[in-house]
Amino acid sequence: MTDIAEARAAALALEPLRPATPSSGFASGTLASLRDIVAHRQLLALLVNRELKSRYKDSALGFVWSLIRPLVLLLIYFVALGQFLGAARQVPDFAIFIYSGLTAWTLYGEIIGLGTQSIVANAGLIKKVYLPREVFPLSVVGSALFNFGMQLVILVTATLVAGRFPTGSRWLYFPLSLAVLLVWGLAIALLLSAVNVYLRDIQYLVEVALQVLFWASPIVYSWKLVQGAIGGTKWEAIYLANPVTLVVLGFQKTFWVAGDGEPFPPQLGARLGIALAVGVVLLWLCQRIFARLQANFAQEL
Amino acid sequence: MSSTTVVRISDVSKRFVIRKEKSLKERLVNFGRSNLHKEDFWALRNVTLDIEAGTTVGLVGPNGSGKSTLLKTIGGIIQPTSGKVHLRGRLAALLELGAGFHPDLTGRENVYLNASILGLTREETDRHFDAIVDFSGIERFIDTQVKFYSSGMYVRLAFAVAIHVDPDILLVDEVLAVGDEPFQRKCLERIRGFQHEGRTIVLVTHGLDQVAEFCDRAVVLEHGVVAADGAPREALRVLRADFEATRREELAKAQASDKPQTRAELAGVALRSASGQTGRPALSPGETLTVAMQVDAATELRDWALGVGITTPMGTTLYQTNTRLLGLPLPPLRGTGRFEFTLPDLPLAEGDYTIQASITQTDGTDVHLVPEAAHFSVEGNSPSLGPLRTPISFATL
Numbered sequence: 001m002t003d004i005a006e007a008r009a010a011a012l013a014l015e016p017l018r019p020a021t022p023s024s025g026f027a028s029g030t031l032a033s034l035r036d037i038v039a040h041r042q043l044l045a046l047l048v049n050r051e052l053k054s055r056y057k058d059s060a061l062g063f064v065w066s067l068i069r070p071l072v073l074l075l076i077y078f079v080a081l082g083q084f085l086g087a088a089r090q091v092p093d094f095a096i097f098i099y100s101g102l103t104a105w106t107l108y109g110e111i112i113g114l115g116t117q118s119i120v121a122n123a124g125l126i127k128k129v130y131l132p133r134e135v136f137p138l139s140v141v142g143s144a145l146f147n148f149g150m151q152l153v154i155l156v157t158a159t160l161v162a163g164r165f166p167t168g169s170r171w172l173y174f175p176l177s178l179a180v181l182l183v184w185g186l187a188i189a190l191l192l193s194a195v196n197v198y199l200r201d202i203q204y205l206v207e208v209a210l211q212v213l214f215w216a217s218p219i220v221y222s223w224k225l226v227q228g229a230i231g232g233t234k235w236e237a238i239y240l241a242n243p244v245t246l247v248v249l250g251f252q253k254t255f256w257v258a259g260d261g262e263p264f265p266p267q268l269g270a271r272l273g274i275a276l277a278v279g280v281v282l283l284w285l286c287q288r289i290f291a292r293l294q295a296n297f298a299q300e301l
Numbered sequence: 302m303s304s305t306t307v308v309r310i311s312d313v314s315k316r317f318v319i320r321k322e323k324s325l326k327e328r329l330v331n332f333g334r335s336n337l338h339k340e341d342f343w344a345l346r347n348v349t350l351d352i353e354a355g356t357t358v359g360l361v362g363p364n365g366s367g368k369s370t371l372l373k374t375i376g377g378i379i380q381p382t383s384g385k386v387h388l389r390g391r392l393a394a395l396l397e398l399g400a401g402f403h404p405d406l407t408g409r410e411n412v413y414l415n416a417s418i419l420g421l422t423r424e425e426t427d428r429h430f431d432a433i434v435d436f437s438g439i440e441r442f443i444d445t446q447v448k449f450y451s452s453g454m455y456v457r458l459a460f461a462v463a464i465h466v467d468p469d470i471l472l473v474d475e476v477l478a479v480g481d482e483p484f485q486r487k488c489l490e491r492i493r494g495f496q497h498e499g500r501t502i503v504l505v506t507h508g509l510d511q512v513a514e515f516c517d518r519a520v521v522l523e524h525g526v527v528a529a530d531g532a533p534r535e536a537l538r539v540l541r542a543d544f545e546a547t548r549r550e551e552l553a554k555a556q557a558s559d560k561p562q563t564r565a566e567l568a569g570v571a572l573r574s575a576s577g578q579t580g581r582p583a584l585s586p587g588e589t590l591t592v593a594m595q596v597d598a599a600t601e602l603r604d605w606a607l608g609v610g611i612t613t614p615m616g617t618t619l620y621q622t623n624t625r626l627l628g629l630p631l632p633p634l635r636g637t638g639r640f641e642f643t644l645p646d647l648p649l650a651e652g653d654y655t656i657q658a659s660i661t662q663t664d665g666t667d668v669h670l671v672p673e674a675a676h677f678s679v680e681g682n683s684p685s686l687g688p689l690r691t692p693i694s695f696a697t698l
Contacts, residue, residue, distance in 0.1 A: 005499025020386035130377035
């Protein structure tokens, strides 16, 4: 045996034996999973990069396309709902109002929609290499955040152009809402991406569900209208139990300066705080379910 | 020096459930009866193995014997149904070259991505980048999208990344079977380098010669069970015997189903050396060997040929011929016939050899084939390696 070989064997002898696959124990595996993901953070960055680079590769406009879609949506809603149906007359700064909600919703929809497909889409890799599989839904979150960042720039620019730039303590709603959105989005994406491996119908179900949920949050209509229709009933409580609704309201609270006189649900901050706490627990639960289900990914794909 | 276990596989079993339905509708419709639509398949059963640091282990076996599943279990890609796999050190799995290459990214971007997937940090990739590109030999195209690469360039780049990963344990699955010959030689050279550096290699392959050449140890899997484990020579013998048994089974099945077929067998093969030794003769260099065969033909044997061959214990054929090749047509045979081949002045160096015997028909079908009909050895001390003995002279010019 050569010197290098002996040195290697000696170094290996000092290492403890470790299990080849992460523990799927419900509580015990959490830390190991986290450590595994952190160890692969460079890979995560590269995967995000890959998603972004490959998405609009070879198109002349490139990233501009990811901005055009929400802007066109904005235009449609602004013209059809705002002008023709007259919503703009009841809602001051209607464009900014819609775009605040739309920005939040696009991020949420992208995380869940693409996140659900992320494991199946990366089947080739999952079957051939061991990686903590959480990196695939996480990389979707990363690339979605990038798009979100660009939309946010447009939104902030719009508030500047409109002369109503958000200032002061209203900015507190923003990080809180964003945190709720990310935690819930990631939790659902993790769960659904794992279930989708076993039941491919999930990805189509998600598309439909996202369309329904879009209208279940006050994005293109105002909270005032909801209050007028179901205010004080148990439906209102259910409506407000939707974390995305709270997030959308939180975004509007931040960026829609003209809406200061408009009604908002009471204790929005506290509600967001509770949603965040519930979301964190949910995220942990979903990650553990994911860890359980991922054991058989390689053979089910 | 005591050896260190780097892979410990303890009592690993893996069950695959084969479901015949996938969609929600099918599951709902068949709900309750779903057990009818399931089938259990044990890919691995109670496999226990310890692999020491610095060894090269070949996993061999027929198709569907669980080789790849075992490799994936070691790699953590598949979790065993029961049992545990423990590892020591850094592991890299080369189950597919270029896993994770994205066609829309450039060669450079893919190198970083693939290296990261195989466990290199960014700094390490930076350090090795020039060497990787150099090894792949495609400097000119490194900033071109991978989708424009020829398949050869693709594989070269993928392999260049793979060999610059610095694993303690390397899992290799058939990937050596790609590329042109110079490239394959490059691969194998690199594997030898890895062995020299004391890395542990677990290799799944159908190339039994590769196992004989590279491995210190071979594990034969059959229906998910370890059938043999030990020096490549013994393990391969078990495997070849199995293949032969399977072949004979198929032959029997074909004979049972087909229209009346020629039935004949080699009832006995005996060796005799010029010095009169029989059984398992030990020849002196250049001695003459006689191979006597008895053929029992239950039905009339027509258009047939009797064959003889010499193989090494690893199964490499050194010599093979039959009466048809020799231009000696045999008359039809019914009942028992005795025949004899004489191999004068065998030019073999010292070592163990195996005699192979066969009855074939001139249309190419095997009637009976005995891969290990008899054994003999050659004694002596020729100043050379390899099975061939030849006179040699040397001169300085």
